[in-house]
Amino acid sequence: MTIAIEKLNAYYGELHAVAGVNMVIPERAVTALIGPSGCGKSTLLRCINRMHEIVPGASVVGSVRLDTADLYAPDADPVAVRARVGMVFQRPNPFPTMSIAENVLAGFRLRGERLSRSEAETKAEQALRSANLWDEVKDRLKSAGTSLSGGQQQRLCIARALASKPDVILMDEPCSALDPASTQAIEELLDTLRIEHTVVIVTHNLSQAARVADRVAFMATIGAGDGGHLIEYGTAQQMFHDPVQPATQDYIAGRFG
Amino acid sequence: MKTSTPLPTKTTATTIRINTRRRVADRGFTLAVIACGVLAVIPLLSVVWTTVSKGLGRIDVAFFTQSMRGITDAGGGALHAIMGTLLITCAATLVAVPIAIGSALWLVEYADNATTPAIKTLARTVRTVIDVMAGIPSIVAGLFVYAVIALTVGPGYRSGLAGAFALVIIMVPVVERSGEEVLARVPAELHEAALALGVPKWRVILKVVLPTALPGLVSTLLLGVSRIVGETAPLLLVAGFTDSMNYDLTSGRMVSLPVYVYSQWQNKGVDAAAYDARAWSAALVLLLGVVLLHTLARLIVRGRKQ
Numbered sequence: 001m002t003i004a005i006e007k008l009n010a011y012y013g014e015l016h017a018v019a020g021v022n023m024v025i026p027e028r029a030v031t032a033l034i035g036p037s038g039c040g041k042s043t044l045l046r047c048i049n050r051m052h053e054i055v056p057g058a059s060v061v062g063s064v065r066l067d068t069a070d071l072y073a074p075d076a077d078p079v080a081v082r083a084r085v086g087m088v089f090q091r092p093n094p095f096p097t098m099s100i101a102e103n104v105l106a107g108f109r110l111r112g113e114r115l116s117r118s119e120a121e122t123k124a125e126q127a128l129r130s131a132n133l134w135d136e137v138k139d140r141l142k143s144a145g146t147s148l149s150g151g152q153q154q155r156l157c158i159a160r161a162l163a164s165k166p167d168v169i170l171m172d173e174p175c176s177a178l179d180p181a182s183t184q185a186i187e188e189l190l191d192t193l194r195i196e197h198t199v200v201i202v203t204h205n206l207s208q209a210a211r212v213a214d215r216v217a218f219m220a221t222i223g224a225g226d227g228g229h230l231i232e233y234g235t236a237q238q239m240f241h242d243p244v245q246p247a248t249q250d251y252i253a254g255r256f257g
Numbered sequence: 258m259k260t261s262t263p264l265p266t267k268t269t270a271t272t273i274r275i276n277t278r279r280r281v282a283d284r285g286f287t288l289a290v291i292a293c294g295v296l297a298v299i300p301l302l303s304v305v306w307t308t309v310s311k312g313l314g315r316i317d318v319a320f321f322t323q324s325m326r327g328i329t330d331a332g333g334g335a336l337h338a339i340m341g342t343l344l345i346t347c348a349a350t351l352v353a354v355p356i357a358i359g360s361a362l363w364l365v366e367y368a369d370n371a372t373t374p375a376i377k378t379l380a381r382t383v384r385t386v387i388d389v390m391a392g393i394p395s396i397v398a399g400l401f402v403y404a405v406i407a408l409t410v411g412p413g414y415r416s417g418l419a420g421a422f423a424l425v426i427i428m429v430p431v432v433e434r435s436g437e438e439v440l441a442r443v444p445a446e447l448h449e450a451a452l453a454l455g456v457p458k459w460r461v462i463l464k465v466v467l468p469t470a471l472p473g474l475v476s477t478l479l480l481g482v483s484r485i486v487g488e489t490a491p492l493l494l495v496a497g498f499t500d501s502m503n504y505d506l507t508s509g510r511m512v513s514l515p516v517y518v519y520s521q522w523q524n525k526g527v528d529a530a531a532y533d534a535r536a537w538s539a540a541l542v543l544l545l546g547v548v549l550l551h552t553l554a555r556l557i558v559r560g561r562k563q
Contacts, residue, residue, distance in 0.1 A: 014348055091446060093447060160450075
């Protein structure tokens with residue numbers, strides 16, 4: 001499922017966070033959003049599943065389309081949009097009141113969609129297998145989700161997102177709270193996720209972007225009080241080895257941000 | 258730099274040696290804090306000890322199976338007061354908790370995220386009113402209900418339900434404030450996680466916020482019940498006093514344990530010792546009831562967690 005972002009502006013009250021972004025994010029690929037802190041990359045990500053607007057006073061102008069469906073059409077329901085797009089957060093956030101199995105199926109349960117017992121078991125196993133977590137937890141599906149290690153919790157959250165079969169998966173710095181081994185587990189997972197999903201990942205870690213991304217978008221603010229712009233967008237190969245914009249060259253070389 | 262500094266042998270030796278003054282101050286402070294802790298517990302233990310030692314006397318079968326109907330000397334019991342306390346407290350809790358938790362949810366989940374000035378003003382007003390309500394002496398809550406009843410039903414009307422309404426006025430601010438604190442502690446990440454799964458906000462509140470906050474909400478409930486279960490003055494005003502059984506909240510006078518204690522002590526018959534013994538035993542039953550309630554609630558919360 002291709003994501004087409006057009007003339008997108010996002011605000012927190014008066015504060016302009018994302019300024020006039022146009023980009024097409026291809027399906028079946030990992031696209032990384034990089035840039036210095038405060039450049040609006042997380043905000044842009046959260047516009048793709050309409051999570052930006054849950055912040056009091058936040059607003060969005062412009063359009064985001066998943067294939068042909070305009071997420072910001074007047075009759076589009078943000079709740080329905082979020083059910084179709086999976087999201088993984090910076091810090092693992094399993095529901096503390098739920099077991100591992102219940103966490104994986106939380107989307108269905110919380111939306112009030114009923115599953116038969118066999119359906120639930122199949123879906124939970126599938127999702128946990130896709131998140132590379134099945135072998136580690138298959139014998140303790142009933143223990144609390146919060147009893148897992150940080151890295152396992154994050155894969156549990158990925159399984160939770162995958163269980164609802166989204167076409168798009170958004171990841172907001174999913175490894176920034178994890179140790180190197182857990183980070184590696186998630187990066188390996190991204191390699192299989194890209195086969196069937198459109199993955200968009202925000203990362204502060206340039207070498208991670210270089211390892212996992214097919215395409216890379218560099219964002220930065222241009223002047224004070226101005227929102228984050230999309231400075232340059234291309235294949236990972238081109239962005240890391242042959243960036244065109246001087247700002248991109250500086251950022252990649254570690255001269256700012 | 259060629260100038261060599263002399264080795265600070267002397268200073269090192271003195272700084273690592275035990276500093277007697279500091280040690281004395283540390284010990285003194287620790288002892289003072291412990292003494293404060295003990296001081297705080299002494300009156301409490303004294304109350305518990307007196308109640309238990311004087312109250313055990315009438316803890317017998319009759320006390321839990323009989324009312325005071327027709328009793329003018331020894332004997333009789335407090336069944337009518339135990340039932341009265343149960344009924345009035347349950348009725349007050351059933352009315353007060355939904356109102357209190359509902360308004361706490363509205364304030365924390367909706368009003369605090371609102372950007373409309375009207376809603377912000379309303380939220381501020383609600384908070385101020387609740388703060389003021391929390392400071393109302395319970396006798397005033399009783400007088401308020403008394404006045405409302407006198408103006409609507411008639412001045413002579415007494416019932417358990419009227420008493421329960423007076424207790425609702427006392428309970429709502431306690432539960433609301435503590436509930437607000439408990440609900441505000443539910444991590445924002447859990448809201449986000451649920452919203453991002455495409456869950457409507459009302460379901461997020463019912464299925465994520467309330468279950469996550471449950472242990473805290475149980476404590477809140479206990480705080481509220483503890484606050485009203487010992488109330489005497491408002492019940493004396495609007496629920497009245499009786500020696501007889503009354504299971505009907507909607508009509509007739511209904512006595513509760515604290516009111517029973519008060520009246521046994523206040524209106525002694527010829528055999529004063531029998532009245533005193535009943536008063537102490539009723540106080541002990543009330544005390545044990547509250548302890549039992551707390552223990553049960555803790556067990557329920559712990560059982561759910563495992």
